[in-house]
Amino acid sequence: MKKLTLWGYYGFGNVGDEALLDVCLSLMKDVKVDLVCGPMPSVKVSEKLSIVPRSPENLYKSIKSSDGFVLGAGGLIHERAKPLGTYYHLLGPFISKYSRKPYCAIGQQIGPFQRDLTKMLAKKALEKARFITVRDNASQVEASFLGLETTLSADLAFLLNPEDPSGEIKKTIESMPKPRIIFAPASYMKETPSPEFCAKVLGKIISLTGGSLIIIPFFQGKDDEFGEKTEALLPPGRVLRLKSPVDWRDAFGAFNLCDFSVPMRLHSVIASSLACIPALPMPYFQKVRSISSEIGYKTMVEKNDPDWEQKCLSFLSTSQNICQQTVLLSKEMRKRAEITAKLMEDFIGGLERTA
Template sequence: MKKLTLWGYYGFGNVGDEALLDVCLSLMKDAKVDLLCGPAPSVRASEKLSIVPRSPENLYKSIRSSDGFVLGAGGLIHERAKPLGTYYHLLGPFISKYSRKPYCAIGQQIGPFQRNLTKMLAKKALERARFITVRDNASQVEASFLGLNTTLSADLAFLLNPEDPSVEVKKAIESMPKPRIIFAPASYMEETPSPEFCAKVLGKIISLTGGSLIIIPFFPGKDDEFGEKAESLLPPEKVLRLKSPVDWRDAFGAFNLCDFSVPMRLHSVIASSLACIPALPMPYFQKVRSISSEIGYNTMIEKDDPSWEQKCLSFLSSSQNICQQTALLAKDMRNRAKVTAKLMEDFIGDLERTA
């Protein structure tokens, strides 16, 4: 059985990335895996899975002793303010390239970029990859500008089949009156709508529906602070706020118990579509806007949006149509994500045949 090195942003408590990790490992079930991981792994070591502390030295050692390398799914190859995270993630492809190890990149977001240096490094790191799958159209366009050949897939979270959350979380959510609105905040840079503005929007939806609000953090720390601030501005009897750490299964499963969603983070948008509930995204970044549109969530509230009240009314009045459209589009995205699954199967098969 061949051994692969898996490298990405895993083991840091980010709900979306831990969900992607689960999918990545399922695609590598026919190989042994070295998982380079942060301090809070959501998986356990086993006979086929080794959890290796994340560091450049350990990455180098793992790649040298592996048969192939996988740059795991997520938003790894882009930059907004600081490019250091991108450079760090490109270490894996660079080491693989110069060690002459077969490598690939799956379910990637590529771009946007601000610096020519970052573009050059991304091109040099990925130009010898056996294959690259990207999760959206914008990433494929950015990659083409770099001269990289990519295959359009989808975010690998579309391959998930979320079940209901744990008994404790389910009981807490079901104690809240219906209809339930689920809100996943995102505290990120200046593009993010403020907690005060979000509270106005959420308060309006609660008032119009007579329902309750579930606040769930997808990233520990700042998302908790953001959620706590929004909660303080809303009627306490109408709000249940879950606190980090939240297992990704509980986070995705919580959407199955709710009726409406106001997502800010990308994977809370995807969780809404998997639960087939209408969502009113409040995006903080272009990737959230683009994928929201691709799955039928076309009404969005931007930072300090002057027409936010009208959009709330429009969203609620068209919620049934949104569900029907999203169910079809999410199925299409799932089929797109299966492209990556097939390429990974072939990648591992090729390694076995060259033994």
């Protein structure tokens, strides 16, 4: 049986990335996999799955002993304040390229970039990939500027079918009065709305609906701190704050039990879409704006947005239309994600035919 090395942002307590890992492994069920990941993997070693501690040396050894390499999925090739994370993720494609190993990049966000060096490295690392799928239109435009040929797909989380969360979490959420609003915070950079501003927006929606609020962390540690600060500013008795660690299945499934969503993290936006509930995103980064818009969540509250009250009113008054639109658009995104699944099938088939 052939073996692939899988390299992404796995094993660091990020709910969205662990959900992507589950999808990626489902696309690789016919091969053995070396998962190069951080200290908190959400999966267990099996006959076909090896967990390799994340380091450049271990990555090199794994690729050299594998039949192919997969980068992804997720937002791995872009820049914020520091480019080191991007350079680190590009090690895998570079090693594969110069080791003459077949490789691909799946469900990627490409860009935005701030430095010419990063653009050059991304182009050089990926130019020999068997295929590259990107998860949004903006990434395809960025890739074309680099001279990279890509296929428009979607975030691979759209291939998930989240069920309700496990018993205790489900029981706790269902104890809260309806309508339930679910809030997934994101503690990031200067673009992130503050806990104080988030509390104003959430308090307004609670007041207008007469409902309750569920706060759920998608990133262990950072989101818990943000959620705790926000909770302290909201009416007592109306807020349930879940604490890390939260299994990705429970996190995504929690959205099935709620009526409205105020997501900050990208995969909480996608979880809202999969649950077919209206969402009012509070984006902290361009990728959240881009994909939110593509799935019908076009009204967003930005940091210190002067029109936030009007946007809350508009969101609630048009929630039924938002639901109808996002149901259709989510189905379209799933079809797009299936493009990556088919290309992965062909990629693995090509390895099997290689002596």
